Amino acid sequence: MSDDETEPAETPHREAFDHDPIGHARVSAGMSVAELAAEYGEAGIGAANVAEAIDVTGEMFRSEETTVFFGLAGAMVPAGMRAIVADLIREGHIDALVTTGANLTHDAIEAIGGKHHHGTEDHPEYDGPAFDERLREEQVDRIYNVYLPQEHFALFETHLREEVFETVGEETVPIAAFTRELGRANAEVNDREDVPEDPGIAAAAYEHDVPIHAPAIQDSVLGLQAWLRSQVSGFSLDALGDMSALNDLAYEADSSAAFVVGGGVPKNYVLQTMLVTPGAYDYAVQLTMDAPQTGGLSGATLDEARSWGKLETDAESVSVYADATITLPLVVAGALDQLER
Amino acid sequence: MSDDETEPAETPHREAFDHDPIGHARVSAGMSVAELAAEYGEAGIGAANVAEAIDVTGEMFRSEETTVFFGLAGAMVPAGMRAIVADLIREGHIDALVTTGANLTHDAIEAIGGKHHHGTEDHPEYDGPAFDERLREEQVDRIYNVYLPQEHFALFETHLREEVFETVGEETVPIAAFTRELGRANAEVNDREDVPEDPGIAAAAYEHDVPIHAPAIQDSVLGLQAWLRSQVSGFSLDALGDMSALNDLAYEADSSAAFVVGGGVPKNYVLQTMLVTPGAYDYAVQLTMDAPQTGGLSGATLDEARSWGKLETDAESVSVYADATITLPLVVAGALDQLER
Amino acid sequence: MSDDETEPAETPHREAFDHDPIGHARVSAGMSVAELAAEYGEAGIGAANVAEAIDVTGEMFRSEETTVFFGLAGAMVPAGMRAIVADLIREGHIDALVTTGANLTHDAIEAIGGKHHHGTEDHPEYDGPAFDERLREEQVDRIYNVYLPQEHFALFETHLREEVFETVGEETVPIAAFTRELGRANAEVNDREDVPEDPGIAAAAYEHDVPIHAPAIQDSVLGLQAWLRSQVSGFSLDALGDMSALNDLAYEADSSAAFVVGGGVPKNYVLQTMLVTPGAYDYAVQLTMDAPQTGGLSGATLDEARSWGKLETDAESVSVYADATITLPLVVAGALDQLER
Amino acid sequence: MSDDETEPAETPHREAFDHDPIGHARVSAGMSVAELAAEYGEAGIGAANVAEAIDVTGEMFRSEETTVFFGLAGAMVPAGMRAIVADLIREGHIDALVTTGANLTHDAIEAIGGKHHHGTEDHPEYDGPAFDERLREEQVDRIYNVYLPQEHFALFETHLREEVFETVGEETVPIAAFTRELGRANAEVNDREDVPEDPGIAAAAYEHDVPIHAPAIQDSVLGLQAWLRSQVSGFSLDALGDMSALNDLAYEADSSAAFVVGGGVPKNYVLQTMLVTPGAYDYAVQLTMDAPQTGGLSGATLDEARSWGKLETDAESVSVYADATITLPLVVAGALDQLER
Secondary structure (H helix, E strand, C coil): CCCCCCCCCCCCCCCCCCCCECCCCCCCCCCEHHHHHHHHHHCCHHHHHHHHHHHHHHHHHHCCCEEEEEEECCCCCCCCCHHHHHHHHHCCCCCEEEECHHHHHHHHHHHCCCCCEECCCCCCCCCCHHHHHHHHHCCEEEECCEEEECHHHHHHHHHHHHHHHHHHCCCEEEHHHHHHHHHHHHHHHHHHCCCCCCCHHHHHHHHCCCCEECCCCCCCHHHHHHHHHHHHCCCEEECCCCHHHHHHHHHHCCEEEEEEECCHHHHHHHHHHHHHCCCCEEEEEEEECCCHHHCCCCCCCHHHHHHCCCEEEEEEEEEEECCHHHHHHHHHHHHHHHHHC | CCCCCCCCCCCCCCCCCCCCECCCCCCCCCCEHHHHHHHHHHCCHHHHHHHHHHHHHHHHHHCCCEEEEEEECCCCCCCCCHHHHHHHHHCCCCCEEEECHHHHHHHHHHHCCCCCEECCCCCCCCCCHHHHHHHHHCCEEEECCEEEECHHHHHHHHHHHHHHHHHHCCCEEEHHHHHHHHHHHHHHHHHHCCCCCCCCHHHHHHHCCCCEECCCCCCCHHHHHHHHHHHHCCCEEECCCCHHHHHHHHHHCCEEEEEEECCHHHHHHHHHHHHHCCCCEEEEEEEECCCHHHCCCCCCCHHHHHHCCCEEEEEEEEEEECCHHHHHHHHHHHHHHHHCC | CCCCCCCCCCCCCCCCCCCCECCCCCCCCCCEHHHHHHHHHHCCHHHHHHHHHHHHHHHHHHCCCEEEEEEECCCCCCCCCHHHHHHHHHCCCCCEEEECHHHHHHHHHHHCCCCCEECCCCCCCCCCHHHHHHHHHCCEEEECCEEEECHHHHHHHHHHHHHHHHHHCCCEEEHHHHHHHHHHHHHHHHHHCCCCCCCCHHHHHHHCCCCEECCCCCCCHHHHHHHHHHHHCCCEEECCCCHHHHHHHHHHCCEEEEEEECCHHHHHHHHHHHHHCCCCEEEEEEEECCCHHHCCCCCCCHHHHHHCCCEEEEEEEEEEECCHHHHHHHHHHHHHHHHCC | CCCCCCCCCCCCCCCCCCCCECCCCCCCCCCEHHHHHHHHHHCCHHHHHHHHHHHHHHHHHHCCCEEEEEEECCCCCCCCCHHHHHHHHHCCCCCEEEECHHHHHHHHHHHCCCCCEECCCCCCCCCCHHHHHHHHHCCEEEECCEEEECHHHHHHHHHHHHHHHHHHCCCEEEHHHHHHHHHHHHHHHHHHCCCCCCCCHHHHHHHCCCCEECCCCCCCHHHHHHHHHHHHCCCEEECCCCHHHHHHHHHHCCEEEEEEECCHHHHHHHHHHHHHCCCCEEEEEEEECCCHHHCCCCCCCHHHHHHCCCEEEEEEEEEEECCHHHHHHHHHHHHHHHHCC
């Protein structure tokens, strides 16, 4: 709509622009996730990023020589993302897991037969003090729209006391050694009892020798229980004791990939590992709801990580800004499909 | 972890809590979107909302007596969501469309053979002044990661002058009459030429007698062109001229549904129609990235709309807080699948 | 922490980096807003943007030859931002206002003595269906944490019928002519009655000959009332009728500035005016909660607007990503303070 | 606009609504922050929350018997918020600090004379790979719009080696003991040298016997340096060693308050302390950009914390959803002002 709009000016030489037209996504009954992913690839904005995330994830999973560091923050286990992560471990797609004490707590609760629950139908979006007071009286903890009856924490405590603390010993151990014991105990309970359908993330990691790093383990019910144990025994946790193993893994990787769900400590810990190695990530995918504009690391772009040398400057990287409970199943399903081709 | 943690207190009577356990979502290669949707239904947080949105959308599409009002804001057409909406119109799932002049502008550009483009591969997330200055020099407009060469606006202007303004006449017409003429012209160009693969939203609406309301039509290149025309002819647009038809549609509906993509004018206009009818929406789905915490209507919960009488207090409603370019294809694919069962 | 960390490598030549150290913001009892603004200027992330927004706003207000286009979206009037905008008009800092029908509706309700209310103390953050059902029964409309008893809409209707529609006539008029009549009526009621403390935005605009553009006026209770009037009289609104005046203002400006609060139609309409003038904005400030990552215009960076030619490539521009009910008072107070120096 | 709009129905009995009208915020040159805070109190949406946060913070600071737990996440030190927190410690308003290793790293860098820098003027919002590659080449790390030359990390390493690790010894120590040594070293360097203007947070905490908890200390450059030290000496960090002290502080508090800036580990760790005490927080203020809709703990409402028993059900609590670099100075300045009255 410039002055010369009726006789278009000669098109200028274009270097900042190339010719890759956006198509029109189409959907239909009966379509597969792989077909949906292809439609996302036609589209722009976040859909384009999902398609690219599927491609990059497919590449990092396919490559035999690529070591995958997986960061899992947020309330992903209470939200039902547990089996997806456990299956990725079982299928050999995760070489090291960095997560929170909270996810490990809720993973163990499910492993021993506990259950998280959908928010009551009559109060689907409830978010007010009066209702939370009622939940308090009824001894139910709320995680957004997920509810957990408090008695499961007592069962979790028993599990730790009888199955984990007895074997982990009376000394200071690295955090990854403790999470490994937890995984072993979760797996064994599952073998003995038939309650749970899936022994979960820690059990899968134990059985497949994948280390679980939980740098902020104190910051969880699991951490509080560990502290209670340390009050009555020689047991404690060495905060630095498992860092060499993780850093060695990064150091020795021919090629390395970061897949981070949410921000927080898991994201930063996965990325910072590259600060003490000569290399940097060759692939990186992040699924987050945090925006870069707050300046926090959780929402920071993967480009910012290039300035620190955490990503190779030519790394294949993509950020998807959307609820990870939606995008994690989608991206993993799409990537697994690519592996079959 | 209360004082009585080793001997759990008797579980209190629970009314605010029911027993609907969260399952563990699982994904696999080759799975269908319907299977993925079922997995979302097992999960919590946003995934649960996607599953519920699919169910509610399936219901609103299936019900013959339900009138569906569809709000389309944001850069949905530039982002490649055009064929999804056009197909929904063709399949009879949309009874009235409320959208922006911008979406109609970009819909017409594609209808006459213009193309939007993916951001240059070398600059996948570029978002800085230096690059935008280069785009300015190269006469390319940027919409986040979607690029549009400016010459398409000149072709769009020619299309309007030769195909629309000639027939629309020399008087003040309702906006919906003007958007209908645009749809007719888009359809006819498509019949004559073989460039575009899909004549698009306005053409589909024309062919299926679905009205397109664009209350803020001035606020777009389409609106600027209409204004230029009004300067040299008797043509103008009546801002109120098509409101009776929309309100009548709401008034006469046995049952009514709102499906809103993004916020802004399309969302509010769809909802406010119920302020002048005795009824209110029986179904409502919104896909948005705007958070309620800003207090704006765009991110407002559908519960808030109940206080106004825009939704029935017992309406089936669900909000999905995530990028709509990701959730729109997903929810529509899932809902279409349900119709086949 | 590179290999050579104990003997730092020679610092490379630095062009992308300059030496402007971040200071440490300090605060104290009794400090002024101007002092706080100076502290923000020491800081980074969003605080730095607030300081810069104050500077740019101070410049645009100070410059006699700069024409200021002010966009006001969101629920700013219900949220109590009404007097700030009205005062800016009275002080000559706004040359054209683009806003929503909703803000004009709520501005008029306050002008005739109506009141919005704080959310009940006992339910400070309530946001659930059960409570909204109660509000519905009690005939109170909710806008996030702001409540409005519905009888005010009846008084507003009477005001329009008795004070506005009688004088506005029986023909199709431009929207800005209608909003001007509304402003006149608000001002006159205020002169006759002593209820309201401030006649508000539309009255101030009327008294200072500042045009109010409301492109999506249909999309509001004001618009619904206009439509009802059009059903029983020859009155209607011309959607294009005031665009020439706005575009002329932009065309004739020696220098121009955009100050946009929130996104939506007001933001885009302010910016698009430059598409039909040879110039572009020399100054731009936006206060928004919308993130760029959704691809929508509401959260789009001001850099993106450069690619379209809406901003001069060397325009002074700044975006503040935070709740505008917090930042608008802060930025305006800081800018007014700069004018006194 | 109901059917009976011209003869308003009798107003129903209203229990869910009370009569506390919203005023109109006004601003002017020369106003104080306290005056601005009073204007926020008139307003709605986020402004109302800022006013309430100032009141609650004023109360928690004023009350002699209230123990204040302060959580500091995000890039608050790089962003220039360091002196505000240090001053609060010096003035006795913080009894325990929970923060990240990153904030302690950047606090120490400033304590030894290092400087963070504002983003280059010519690239104010740059956020793309090409620019980050240049920063990488120029050895400058980027934190959103804050830049840090990498040589400061080498100086930080020297500081740790010469001033901290020598004195901290050859054994496993609690994290809070290590952060205390860091504070001592920062304070001493500051006494010896005249470079820094403010020895900072850790130094102030050391001098006023305020413990600093950093549960995820490994997840930072400080943590990487600690790990390097542990490789060549008997030094290590006990992850559980300082939890008793923190929990005792909560247990013994007559009244307790949580002030959390950002989410992540600091927020959760401050809140979870109440899981092992019979009491719960009586006051809580959170300043965050994270929305509750993601389901993560970072954006979770303080109501959700009531269901867990982390807050008393009748606690005075308020959440401000906006950039904390803007709201922290504002809320603290407002609260300090209230203390003077």
